[in-house]
Amino acid sequence: MTKKSINNIGVFTSGGDAPGMNAALRAVVRTAIYHGKGVFTIKCGYEGMIDGEIERVNSRAVSNIIQTGGTVIKTARSERFRTDHGRKQAFENLKKFGIDGLIAIGGDGTFRGCIDFYKEYKFQMIGVPATIDNDLYGTDFTIGYDTAVNTSLDAIDKIRDTAQSHKRFFIIEVMGRDAGFICLETGIAGGAESILIPEIKTDVNKLCSQIKSLFDRGKTSNIVVVAEGDDAGGAYEIGAKIKQKTGIDYRVVILGHIQRGGSPSAKDRLLASKLGYWSVKHLIDGKANVMVGEINSKIVLTDMEDSVGKKKPIDMDALEMAMVLAS
Numbered sequence: 001m002t003k004k005s006i007n008n009i010g011v012f013t014s015g016g017d018a019p020g021m022n023a024a025l026r027a028v029v030r031t032a033i034y035h036g037k038g039v040f041t042i043k044c045g046y047e048g049m050i051d052g053e054i055e056r057v058n059s060r061a062v063s064n065i066i067q068t069g070g071t072v073i074k075t076a077r078s079e080r081f082r083t084d085h086g087r088k089q090a091f092e093n094l095k096k097f098g099i100d101g102l103i104a105i106g107g108d109g110t111f112r113g114c115i116d117f118y119k120e121y122k123f124q125m126i127g128v129p130a131t132i133d134n135d136l137y138g139t140d141f142t143i144g145y146d147t148a149v150n151t152s153l154d155a156i157d158k159i160r161d162t163a164q165s166h167k168r169f170f171i172i173e174v175m176g177r178d179a180g181f182i183c184l185e186t187g188i189a190g191g192a193e194s195i196l197i198p199e200i201k202t203d204v205n206k207l208c209s210q211i212k213s214l215f216d217r218g219k220t221s222n223i224v225v226v227a228e229g230d231d232a233g234g235a236y237e238i239g240a241k242i243k244q245k246t247g248i249d250y251r252v253v254i255l256g257h258i259q260r261g262g263s264p265s266a267k268d269r270l271l272a273s274k275l276g277y278w279s280v281k282h283l284i285d286g287k288a289n290v291m292v293g294e295i296n297s298k299i300v301l302t303d304m305e306d307s308v309g310k311k312k313p314i315d316m317d318a319l320e321m322a323m324v325l326a327s
């Protein structure tokens with residue numbers, strides 16, 4: 001089968017913003033222009049595709065953004081794109097602008113949209129993984145994750161000063177509805193006494209004995225890091241349960257969206273540049289319905305269905321190690 005040549009590439013960011021999305025956008029725009037393609041940015045993800053917020057850009061449009069957080073072309077979580085009507089409207093708009101290939105920069109919700117769109121319209125799309133959650137199969141890291149971990153770590157270090165000074169017990173909630181990657185790595189790097197992730201059932205009784213025993217053995221501060229999606233509840237709920245069982249007073253800090261903002265780390269800028277560059281190369285080469293990722297420093301392609309359908313394993317040995325090191 002002869003491969004269809006791409007003339008005009010559309011690019012958009014979608015889902016939760018992640019530091020490094022702008023660096024990926026810059027790489028996509030400049031690589032496409034270098035290869036003689038027309039490039040169009042689509043505002044607000046699928047929403048802008050449906051509403052026709054589409055603009056042809058040149059290389060200068062992405063000047064000075066590699067170091068910035070958020071996304072200059074905006075993002076959204078689109079309910080309308082989940083409907084047949086929304087997707088049809090999006091398809092009509094892409095046709096109107098002569099766009100025949102798309103680069104989607106986002107997370108699992110974004111890629112689910114790509115899968116539906118590909119099924120219906122066979123539209124050539126490549127995904128670039130960008131989410132602070134790091135929960136996509138087919139890449140060691142997603143764009144934004146490293147920055148988010150460092151942002152959370154900085155906060156934990158600061159909270160540790162107060163915890164230490166007051167001999168206090170803190171529960172810090174980090175993002176991650178379904179995945180504990182941020183929680184695990186931030187917890188280890190911040191020397192957390194306990195790490196609670198959605199992938200493992202939390203035993204509150206065991207947690208209470210552990211907290212009590214650490215204070216009894218002379219620890220002058222105690223920090224539990226919990227992912228927002230933990231089965232035992234959020235930080236407030238867990239704190240109340242612990243107080244009820246042990247009488248130990250607690251303070252809660254919910255880091256929330258602070259983890260999504262800020263200038264991307266060097267690691268995120270590099271990853272975004274590479275994945276943005278390779279996404280365009282593969283699109284031009286005729287690939288479709290795949291996500292571009294990096295595993296063991298090698299660029300790899302994964303079927304979009306697998307990238308969202310397969311579970312990326314969490315490092316259980318690291319969790320055990322964290323417990324030993326915090327004792």
Ligand code: F6P
Binds near residue numbers: 131177228
């Ligand atoms: O997917 C990224 C993420 O930050 C999750 O960690 C979090 O659960 C969710 O987005 C929050 O989404 P929103 O900003 O739409 O409330």
